[in-house]
Each structure stands twice: as C-alpha cells, then as structure tokens.
Amino acid sequence: QQQVKQSPQSLIVQKGGISIINCAYENTAFDYFPWYQQFPGKGPALLIAIRPDVSEKKEGRFTISFNKSAKQFSLHIMDSQPGDSATYFCAASAYGSGNTGKLIFGQGTTLQVKP
C-alpha cells in the first residue's frame, strides 16, 4: 500500500512533442505528490508538486494532472526539448495521523528527447 507505481520505464519523444508520465498509488492517506527531475551524476531536483485539493497544476511547460478518485497523477511536458532528457520520478507522502511525511518514490522514467 506504500508503493507508487510509475510508467513507462522509458520514453522517447521528438523535440516539440508532449511527454507524458503516469503514476498510480494505493494509500489514500497520501496528500502530497511531487515530481523530481534527475540528470546523470546529480541529485533529484524538485520540479513541480500538487496537493489533492486541486486537479491540475501548471508551471511553464510542466503540468501535473491529478485524479483523486482513480488514485492517479501524471506529468505532462509540453514542447519537449533535448535539455529535458533526464530521469523523472513521481513521489507521494502523507503527514499526520502517524504518518511521517517521508517521500515514497516511483521507479523512475528515463526520458530521451530527440532533436
């Protein structure tokens, strides 16, 4: 129940296209859903995050769509660029009522944007 399942494992997109990465969770106590971007040799960096009181959050070319009833959320990267090539992780956490707020990560998606 603590798992976050992420798909696809890898993704190849042409420059200018839309990249879509999906995540699903079981624990209904999760109330914070961030996405992280990791370049080779670097630590993950927070990209965008959403809380379950909204269904969508947009920051520049990055959008999170959240479906509370389906327990799913996804990252959309519009106008994908070669510089977006990285590994993307979804994550979830719960805080309060005995939950510590620790982040549970998905398995990661390696995105390659072809010029």
Add this chain to the structure above:
Amino acid sequence: DTAVSQTPKYLVTQMGNDKSIKCEQNLGHDTMYWYKQDSKKFLKIMFSYNNKELIINETVPNRFSPKSPDKAHLNLHINSLELGDSAVYFCASSRQLGNYGYTFGSGTRLTVV
C-alpha cells in the same frame, strides 16, 4: 554556495571496511534524510532526522548508523561494508517535518570491491 553538500562524491573501498559519508545543508532546514539509489535508480529512504532527533529508521541493517551533531549536519557511518552496499547515497533536507519539497545533495557513489 551548495545548498546540500555531501562528501566524498566517490568512495571505493574493500569489503569489511568501515566508512563514513558526511552531509551538510546551509538552507536552515529542520529535517534531513538519507536515501539509497540502487543500480536500477530506485530511491528508498533509509533515515530521517528532525532537529537532531531520529524520526525515520527504515529496515536498514544495523551496520548503517546515522549521526546528527546539529540540525545542519547528518552523517552516515557504515560498518563491515558488503558488496550489496554498493549504490549511490543521497542526503536531502526539507524545511520541516511534513509534506515539503526535498533538496537533494549530488550523491555519494559507493563501490565496494
């Protein structure tokens, strides 16, 4: 100025040795973490400290011992290193305990030979 800095960046050592990884954050955050990233890039939490108090201690062999001398530092000491300990270890911090974004260090790649 690096927000979360880890040393060393690379660590190659023999089985059975004892080693330490140091982490410091200059963000004024209250909470720090150690995560392990395996060869398949899966990130798993190991420990969390909040204001020097141990909050999370996942199912980690007791050969791993964290130490937090103050809220800006969280070190990881590993005894009797095994081949399976080879991984990238990330330190992270967050403003406080709860649902906040983490700032990660650049990682320490540990290779046990």
